[in-house]
Amino acid sequence: MSDTLLTIRDLKIEGRQGDRWQPIIKGVNLELKRGEVLGLIGESGAGKSTLGLAAMGYTRDGTRISGGSVLFDGLDLLSLSERRRRRLRGKRIAYVAQSAAANFNPAHRLIDQTVEAPAAIHRMMGRSAAEQEAIELYAALRLPNPDEIGFRYPHQVSGGQLQRAMTAMAMACKPDLIIFDEPTTALDVTTQIEVLSAIRTAVQEIGTAAIYITHDLAVVAQMADRIKILLRGDEVEEQETRAMLAAPKEEYSRSLWAVRSFTSEERPAPEAATPVLRVRDVTAEYVPGTPVLQDVSFDIHAGRTVAVVGESGSGKSTTARVITGLLPQVRGTVELDGQALPPRLPDRSKDQLRQVQMIYQSADTALNPKQTIREIIGRPARFYLGLTGRALEAKVRELLEAIELDPDTFIDRLPGALSGGQKQRIGIARALAAEPKFIICDEVTSALDQLVAEGILRLLKRLQDERDLAYMFITHDLATVKAIADHVVVMQQGRVVEQAPKSEMFTPPHHPYTELLLSSVPEMDPDWLDRTIRARRKG
Amino acid sequence: MTAISLRSVPLTAIFGIVVIAAFALTGIFANLLAPYGETQIVGMEFEPWGGDFVLGTDSLGRDMLSRLIYGARNSIGIALATTIIAFVVGAALGLLAAVLGGWIDQALSRFVDLMIAIPGLVFALLLLSIFGTSIPMLILIISVLELTRVFRLARAVAMDIVVMDYVEAARLRGEGLWWLVRREILPNIMAPLVAEFGLRFCFVFLAISALSFLGLGIQPPTADWGSMVRDNAMMITFGDITPLLPAACIALLTVSINFVVDWMLHRASGLKD
Numbered sequence: 131m132s133d134t135l136l137t138i139r140d141l142k143i144e145g146r147q148g149d150r151w152q153p154i155i156k157g158v159n160l161e162l163k164r165g166e167v168l169g170l171i172g173e174s175g176a177g178k179s180t181l182g183l184a185a186m187g188y189t190r191d192g193t194r195i196s197g198g199s200v201l202f203d204g205l206d207l208l209s210l211s212e213r214r215r216r217r218l219r220g221k222r223i224a225y226v227a228q229s230a231a232a233n234f235n236p237a238h239r240l241i242d243q244t245v246e247a248p249a250a251i252h253r254m255m256g257r258s259a260a261e262q263e264a265i266e267l268y269a270a271l272r273l274p275n276p277d278e279i280g281f282r283y284p285h286q287v288s289g290g291q292l293q294r295a296m297t298a299m300a301m302a303c304k305p306d307l308i309i310f311d312e313p314t315t316a317l318d319v320t321t322q323i324e325v326l327s328a329i330r331t332a333v334q335e336i337g338t339a340a341i342y343i344t345h346d347l348a349v350v351a352q353m354a355d356r357i358k359i360l361l362r363g364d365e366v367e368e369q370e371t372r373a374m375l376a377a378p379k380e381e382y383s384r385s386l387w388a389v390r391s392f393t394s395e396e397r398p399a400p401e402a403a404t405p406v407l408r409v410r411d412v413t414a415e416y417v418p419g420t421p422v423l424q425d426v427s428f429d430i431h432a433g434r435t436v437a438v439v440g441e442s443g444s445g446k447s448t449t450a451r452v453i454t455g456l457l458p459q460v461r462g463t464v465e466l467d468g469q470a471l472p473p474r475l476p477d478r479s480k481d482q483l484r485q486v487q488m489i490y491q492s493a494d495t496a497l498n499p500k501q502t503i504r505e506i507i508g509r510p511a512r513f514y515l516g517l518t519g520r521a522l523e524a525k526v527r528e529l530l531e532a533i534e535l536d537p538d539t540f541i542d543r544l545p546g547a548l549s550g551g552q553k554q555r556i557g558i559a560r561a562l563a564a565e566p567k568f569i570i571c572d573e574v575t576s577a578l579d580q581l582v583a584e585g586i587l588r589l590l591k592r593l594q595d596e597r598d599l600a601y602m603f604i605t606h607d608l609a610t611v612k613a614i615a616d617h618v619v620v621m622q623q624g625r626v627v628e629q630a631p632k633s634e635m636f637t638p639p640h641h642p643y644t645e646l647l648l649s650s651v652p653e654m655d656p657d658w659l660d661r662t663i664r665a666r667r668k669g
Numbered sequence: 670m671t672a673i674s675l676r677s678v679p680l681t682a683i684f685g686i687v688v689i690a691a692f693a694l695t696g697i698f699a700n701l702l703a704p705y706g707e708t709q710i711v712g713m714e715f716e717p718w719g720g721d722f723v724l725g726t727d728s729l730g731r732d733m734l735s736r737l738i739y740g741a742r743n744s745i746g747i748a749l750a751t752t753i754i755a756f757v758v759g760a761a762l763g764l765l766a767a768v769l770g771g772w773i774d775q776a777l778s779r780f781v782d783l784m785i786a787i788p789g790l791v792f793a794l795l796l797l798s799i800f801g802t803s804i805p806m807l808i809l810i811i812s813v814l815e816l817t818r819v820f821r822l823a824r825a826v827a828m829d830i831v832v833m834d835y836v837e838a839a840r841l842r843g844e845g846l847w848w849l850v851r852r853e854i855l856p857n858i859m860a861p862l863v864a865e866f867g868l869r870f871c872f873v874f875l876a877i878s879a880l881s882f883l884g885l886g887i888q889p890p891t892a893d894w895g896s897m898v899r900d901n902a903m904m905i906t907f908g909d910i911t912p913l914l915p916a917a918c919i920a921l922l923t924v925s926i927n928f929v930v931d932w933m934l935h936r937a938s939g940l941k942d
Contacts, residue, residue, distance in 0.1 A: 454841050475840070483843045496834040500856035513842060560838070 135306055135339050136162040136185060141198035143180055143189065143363075154180050154193060156363040164306065167333065167340045169354030169371070171347060171386075173579040174550075176360040178343045182309045185341060186223045187215045203306065220247040221254070224300035228312040230292040234284040241265075241280030244299045252303060260302070267298040270335060271328040290321035294328050301336060308333070310342045314349065318441040318606060319650040326352055326652075327663050345579060347386060348652035351375055352659040359383050371656055385581065387654075392584050392613045394591055396632045397434060399617065404468045405429035406568050406600040407453070407486075412462035414452050422448050423624045425462070428617075430568065433594060435601040437615035437632075439608065439647065445624040446604045450570045453602070454486060466568070484514040487561035491573035493553030497545040503530070503556055504541045510563040529559040533589060551582035558589065568600045575610055587613050608651045612636065620644050678932065685928030692922055696742040703735035708890040715904060718911075725911055727901050733911060739892040740915060745922070747804060747887065748874040751812045755873070756866055759816030763823025764850050767831050778824070781817045789814050790879065797885045807877070807886060815873055822865050826858040860933070867930035871923045878919055894919050 138160040144151040155177045162168055170178050183189065187200055187207030200207040202223065207215060219225075224247075227233045234243060244267070245260035255263070261280070268276035271294040284292060293313055300308050313329065314322040330353060333340055342353045350357055350371075357374045359366040359382070367380045378384050399405075407430040414423040423445050430436045438446045451457040453464055455475035464471045466485055472478050487510075490496035497506055504526055511517045511525045527537040533555040545553055554574060561569050571590065575583035591614060594601060603614060611618055611632070618635040620628045620643065628641040640648060649662055695702060704723075705711050709731060716726040724733035766774040784792075796810045830836060831854065839853050878895030880886030887893035889900075894915035901912035 456837070456841070475843075478843075480843055483841065486841075488838065488841060490834045490838070492834065496838060498833075498835040498853055498857070501852070510842060513844070564842070 133163055134161060135164045135166075135203055136160065137199075137201040138181075138185065139199045139201070141181070141184060141200065142196045143177070143184060143193055144196050145180075145193045151194070151196070153196075154363050155184070157198065158360070158363070158365050160185075160358065162307070162339050162341065165337045165339055166356070167342055167354045169350035169357040170341055170343045170360065171345060171350050171357060172360035172366075173345065173581065175362065177363040178345075178360055179311055181360070182311055182341055182343050183225075185307070185309060186219055186225060188219075217252070220305075221252045221303045222305050223307045223309070224303070224305040226293075226296050226300045226308060226310045226313050228315055230296040230313075231284065231289065233296060234292060236284050239281055239283055240287070240295045244280060244295065244302050247299070248302045254303060264298060264302060267301055267332070268295070270332045271295075271298050272324065272331075273298075288321070290317055290325050293317065293325050297325075297329055297332065301332060301338070304336055305338055308338055308340045310340060310353075312344050315344065315346070319608070319652075320441060320646055322349075323650045323652075323659070323662065327659055329353070330659070346652065348654050348658075351654055351656050352652060359386070375654055375656065392587060394614055396616050398631065399429070399431045399434060403431060405431050405465075406467060407602070408463075408465040408468075409449070409453065410463045410465065412449070412452055412459045412464065414448060414457055414459045416457070421460075421624060423452065423459070426621075426624075426626055427462075428619050428626065428629055430600045430602055430617075432567065432600050433598045434616045435594065435603055435614050436617045436619060437603040437605060437611040438619045438621060439605060439611055440621035441606065441647075443623075444621040446606075446621055447572060448624070449621070450488070450572055450602070450604060453570065454488060480514065484510075484564045485567045486570070487564050487566040487568070488570045488572065489554075489557050489561050489574050492577055493545075493550060493557050496557050497553055497560075499545055502542050502544055503548075506545070506556060507559045507563050510560060514564050525563070529563055532562065532593065533559045549582075550578055551585060554578060554582075554586055555589065558586075558593070562593065562597075566599070568602070570602045570604065572604045573606070574603075576605065576607060583610075584613075590614065608648065620647070681928040682932035685925040685932075688921060688925035689929065692741055692745060692918075692925075695738055696745050699738050699742040703732075703738040705732040705735040707735065707739040707892050709735075715909075724914065725909075727897070727911075728903075733914070736892040736897060737894075737915060737918065740894045740897060741918070743887060743891055744874065744877065744894045744919075747808060748870060748877055751808045751815065751873045751877070752866065752870045754808065754812035755815035755869065756819050756862070758812070759819025760823040760862060762816070763820040763825075764827050764854060766820070766824045767827035768846065768849055768854065774824075777820070781820050784814070784817045785821075790876070793876070793880060794883070794885060797880070802885055802888055804887065807880070811873055811876055815869060815876075819862075819865065819869065823858065823862065826861050827854050830854045830857045860936075864930050864934040867926050867933070871926050874919065874923065 138158065140157045140159060141155055142153065142157050143155040145154045158181060160168070160181070170181065172178050180190070180193065184195065184200060187202070187210065189195055195208060202218070205218070234240070241261060241264055244264040245257060248254045248263070249257045249260035264280055265276050268279055273279050273291055273294055279287065279291070287295065297313065310329070314325050317325060326349065342350060344350050354371050356368060357371050358368040361382055366382050367378070369379075374383070378387060409426055409428050412423055412426045413421050415421045426445070426449055428436060438449060440446050448457065452459050455471070455473065455478055458473035466482060471482055507529050508522050508526045512522055517525050526541060530537040530540055535552060535555055540548075540552070545556065548556065557574075575586050578586065587610065590601065593599060603610070605611060615632045617631055618629065619626055620641065622643050627643050628635070635644065636648070652658060710729055711732050712722060712726050712730050714726065714728055714730050716722055716730070718725045722732050722734070724737070727733055727736060762777055766777045793810055793814060797807065800806050800810070836849065836853050839849055877886050881893050881895030882899045884899070886895055889896065897915040898912055904912050
């Protein structure tokens, strides 16, 4: 039995675009020893997932392997028959996907799906033995009530628990290799830390090798022995984790490290000025009697950014819905420039609507795919400011220049012909076109790669300085908060638990919940996870 | 949207387009193309093919070819008018239900459920016997029955669009109902609606032919493919295939429309091959 488990040599993969085949992976080599964890990082489109699947001898529809070899424990996966490959999958190579919710069958209990591979497909053991092992795995992954949790359906457990159950499913046959494809990307930071620590402990216990795919450097620093960086299907560099973190060799690797360096100076709120937006003791509910927001209060001043942070379900987006008038509050007031805004959207004047604009998380659903950039950006200017003809054209061009996109290239395009970052810039231009005083930014960078996200943050900052805009920045990412906020509001279960200027927020003492949030953000230090978990066990 | 190059259009769709165009032109220029008048008795009953009458004559001695040509105009024209009415009204109501929601959606949807609960052909026969079988009444009754299907489709696809952030953005901007429907939603549901239009047209066409065959559709002496099959059906017993000609026209048009619709659905769903 050799020491090397997986060898990928000069692998080339192509994807079909119309009638032509475009390279996705351009000749990548990879070697993995038994029990070793390799971190695979890169931006979206780098080919991380494609490479991860190819390690199982699998390609997605519309892609094909055009060259190279994949040797798994001496077996050439690419020349093996599909039947023999299938016998390996699940048993000796397993896969954990990003969205556990989409990968569990909602009609079966967790344990039925966990034991399917060992008991029903590969017939390695009897059903009851497999169930016993599944329960042990649930315990190893620190799922609550391991004896009982498997008998629930996927919708009856939380997202973090489901992700761990999926890892248990992958481990059920004690495979030699597990591919983790962004397993914690969709989770809150406080959940992510638990899943990370559970996965790492379990991987060490059964001694499996793993390929850990992610775009988050700090996460991969905790999980991997070695890190490989991909860029548009090419390998940039590969090193031991500690060496990579200490001294990345290539220019591109260093740029990935530098992303989190963008920070803005905190500016104190102006004294005795009327805030642009004042939220006072707002209580709101979807179902009468069960408030989703309780006594929420904060101020936002002109030219300042207030970051609203919290886990999913904490009421961040609901607060935005109250401010925009989509969900009228049952108590409390929202004031714009000292004037109370009518709670219901239809009762607000055109000028009040103009002053409050919104930028969405997903630019894909925020821009109408059938309207050109000219129509998307031009409509608010026409609707609120009454611009037409030449004046409108000039305004659209001016806005495109303000968001650093060339007007001649982009003005007649449809959103489908734009990249994610460019779409988000169009979303910003649409908000600016109304010439508002106040903009709500709802997780505007969380769907973007780090380099692109940083560009968006810099743009928003510049626009704020030029136009004296007030921002309400909804985010769950504390790195973004550090980068852009002046004032931070921490929410939990519909209440504001703490609010303070940024500098105060990031220096102790903290509110216990803020402490939990802050300490859950992964750091670039490979020892961070051990240290944090140890500190929590003690406390 | 990218321009359609002729090369990327499948053969079946080209066939469909050519046949539909041919039928449409035949209908439009019927009085120029037909050798005899629509209701003109020109010879003996059931004359054979050839000679003065290319496709022979029918049970009253009218020229079969001329009847077929005029039938294209009548059958297709009536079916087209019916389908257009059903689509304009059905899609408008469906969009209203999706955008406004609440009790308007409830009222419209339950009413449509009620209509769908009654078998279509039976309902049509009933209404036609009550209100008479004039052509405007025929168009009105069939379009009301068909618009229930269009309503359900338009409402369902619009529901998917209404929840999009760009519709919310338009609402927050203070846009009115007309803008929301016309500019934000309609362009995004056109593909399934157009595809459905083709299919609905076939069903309407067949429904009218069936009603004519039963004697409650288009009334004599107007030429119509459905009633032409019925009137000449007895010739089949003499081994003459003439009564199958109008039936073949119906089949050919239906198949052609489906070819084109298939292709359009394919493009709309973004499938490549």
